Structures are given as structure tokens and as C-alpha cells.
Amino acid sequence: MSATPHPATALSVKDFMNAGLAAPSGDIGPVVIISDALPERNGVGAYYKDLLDQLDDRGYTTTFLCPNPDKWQLLKFPLPGDSTQTVYLPSLIRFRRAMRSIRPSAIVVGTPGPFGLLGAFWAKQLRARLIVGFHTHFSSVTDLYSNRWLRGFSRFYFNIADNVLFRYGDQILANSDQMVELASSLGAANVEVMGTLLPPAALAASTPLRPGFSRVLFAGRLAPEKRVNLVVDAARELPDIQFTIAGDGPLKAEIEREAASLDNLSSMGWVSRQELLDAMDAADLLVLPSTVESFGTVALEAMSRERLTLVSRNCGIIDWPELADNLFTIGEAETVAQAIRRIAAMNGSERQSIARAARSAALKLNESSIVHWLNMLSADATDSRTD
Numbered sequence: 001m002s003a004t005p006h007p008a009t010a011l012s013v014k015d016f017m018n019a020g021l022a023a024p025s026g027d028i029g030p031v032v033i034i035s036d037a038l039p040e041r042n043g044v045g046a047y048y049k050d051l052l053d054q055l056d057d058r059g060y061t062t063t064f065l066c067p068n069p070d071k072w073q074l075l076k077f078p079l080p081g082d083s084t085q086t087v088y089l090p091s092l093i094r095f096r097r098a099m100r101s102i103r104p105s106a107i108v109v110g111t112p113g114p115f116g117l118l119g120a121f122w123a124k125q126l127r128a129r130l131i132v133g134f135h136t137h138f139s140s141v142t143d144l145y146s147n148r149w150l151r152g153f154s155r156f157y158f159n160i161a162d163n164v165l166f167r168y169g170d171q172i173l174a175n176s177d178q179m180v181e182l183a184s185s186l187g188a189a190n191v192e193v194m195g196t197l198l199p200p201a202a203l204a205a206s207t208p209l210r211p212g213f214s215r216v217l218f219a220g221r222l223a224p225e226k227r228v229n230l231v232v233d234a235a236r237e238l239p240d241i242q243f244t245i246a247g248d249g250p251l252k253a254e255i256e257r258e259a260a261s262l263d264n265l266s267s268m269g270w271v272s273r274q275e276l277l278d279a280m281d282a283a284d285l286l287v288l289p290s291t292v293e294s295f296g297t298v299a300l301e302a303m304s305r306e307r308l309t310l311v312s313r314n315c316g317i318i319d320w321p322e323l324a325d326n327l328f329t330i331g332e333a334e335t336v337a338q339a340i341r342r343i344a345a346m347n348g349s350e351r352q353s354i355a356r357a358a359r360s361a362a363l364k365l366n367e368s369s370i371v372h373w374l375n376m377l378s379a380d381a382t383d384s385r386t387d
Helices: 043-057 092-102 114-126 138-142 148-168 177-185 228-237 252-261 273-282 297-304 336-344 348-377
Strands: 031-034 062-065 073-079 082-090 106-109 129-134 171-174 191-193 215-219 242-246 265-269 285-288 308-311
Touching (some): 031 043, 043 062, 043 129, 043 297, 082 092, 082 114, 114 148, 171 177, 215 228, 215 273, 228 242, 228 336, 252 265, 285 297, 285 336, 297 308, 308 348
Parallel strands (some): 031 106, 215 242, 215 285, 242 265, 285 308
Antiparallel strands (some): 073 082
């Protein structure tokens, strides 16, 4: 199989939401979505679970192949540098049986791990369209590891894995212009931007933002690249505001110690998707101060729940103009606490107006994104292939 350019004009963030995409007229055959992440364990796993749900709601035949405690994997071991996450090696026999039974017309690979690489192999074997989601530049994340050997090994592996997926992918999709440019610089062809989806529960009617301001939420992996320590610093500086941290990761013990010492800081640990949405509904503001964040799905979910959102300038979500116009960014010389003070000082009705506009923009992006995916998966988009 050789990758062939997609016939459609590649979309950028600037024109994605105004492209006027229409749902495809051709049939969409069976689709297999593959992820090395558990369905709702992190942002990538959640993304493809949302895609699966929205395709299912529209009557398409979909299968999600990912790690499962009862099947698929032969071995498992902790993720190097983060023992709270697990790498699974899939059963080759079960994988082959599933692929030959389903015979998908399209395979979507969302991660560069063992499951993802095996998905690319079977796309070639079955002449299925291979769509690769480039969500995270893992080599950049692993540069934050303190162990030099671990940094070197991880960078070596992810460089090879990304190269394989980019080589055989018929379409590479990234969630910001910055990630599109990065994928192209790493040798990927046929790269274009993809929108981010929302879970069905987030699309349900939201509770209007209250006029007062006293509750801030951080949700994400408790890891150095998320800069959750800045949220703890803000809690120390703003004792009249209640801070909640939801998530798991290598910094969990440190965060729990800080929560035990501060009356206005609580740690929820890992929470389910519904519990996270409930926590958003109870908050006034979600903060995401990451130093590496290709998009920031949790920020979009907060916007969809009609909540204020504060992100760093490193988050890809600010590349989307209609979203950026309805969220707050941390200034270059501004601390998280200072940014929160700035938002808290606003008129309550002005904050409510921004929150309503944020929900509208998030729902619009979701609808545009699912139509875009339908076009990517359509039988009309399948290119001829030669070995």
C-alpha cells in the first residue's frame, strides 16, 4: 500500500469551522478505531470514545479496539516515567481474528503504541483506508523525564513509531495548526487539521454560570508538563477561592500532601467522565496552565458546560479563533493567581455572557468535527492502492 494524497483541499484552523462541509453522500463501511489508551483514561482515549459514540448515534458500524482488562493484551507494564499509566502488548491472534472478521473499510489509529502500530499493519494487509490522529508529540513530553536513559529510549521509540504511521497513513489529522506544521516537519504527508468532539453528556442542556466567583477546577494528568504546581501556588495566594484538582499521575502524592495542608485545596484523584462533568458544573472556572498541550480537550468540555476557561498560551485550543475569543489566556508575565484575580474582578453578567458564547462555540466545533470525520471515513474518499 502506498499513501495517496487526499483529493480534498486540506483545511487549516482558520477556515475549518466556516468550510461549509456537508455530510458525505457515499456509504461508510465498517470502521475500526484503535487506541493504546483506555477509553476514558486520558484525553486521547476520551476523544476516540466520543468519536465512536457519535458514529454509533448516526447508525454506522464501528468497533473500538483498545486495551481491556479481560482480553486483547498478552503483557502489560507501567509506562516509563509514569507508573500510573500502563502499556499493553496486544494478542496478535485476537487482533488478527478481529480484523479478518470485521474487514473494515477504514482504520483510525489514535496512538503510536503497540495497538496503533498493529492497526497500521492490518490497514496495509486489508487495503483499508488508514487515518492517523496526531494528538501528542510524545518525544517533546519525554524530554521532561529526569532520567537521561529513559529520555533517550522514549525519543528513539516514538520517532520510529511516528515515522511508520506517517509513512503508511492515507490521511494524518492533527488538532491545531502548530501540530499540523510539526507533523509535516517530521515527514508526514496529507496532513490537515481535525476538530475535537464532545461526549454526549456534555452536549446535554447546561446549567447557566452563576454570577458569583469562588470555585476553580484543574483536571488532567498530574505530571510536570501540566504545571499543576502553579494551581497549588494560586491556591496559596487566593485563600478565599476554593480549588479542586482532579486527576492521577506521577505527582499525585505531592498534590495530596499540598491538599492536606491547605484548607481551600482538595484533590479528587482520578474521576470518571461523568464525575468530571459534574465537577465542571460545580465550578466557576477551569484552569489549564500546561507547558505542552496540543489542544486541551478538557478546556473544550468546560466551555460546552457553559463554564469559564483559563489556559496557557501553549494550549492548541487558542489556535481556534472562535474558541479563543471566548476563553481566557494566562499572560506572558502573569501568574495563574493574577489571571484568576483578573477574571474574578469582572462583572458577573459579563462572565455569564462569555460562558454562553463559549458553549455555543464548543457545540459548533463538535458538529463541524463529526461532519469532517464522516467525510474522512466515507467510501468516496477511499483512494486506489498498490502494493
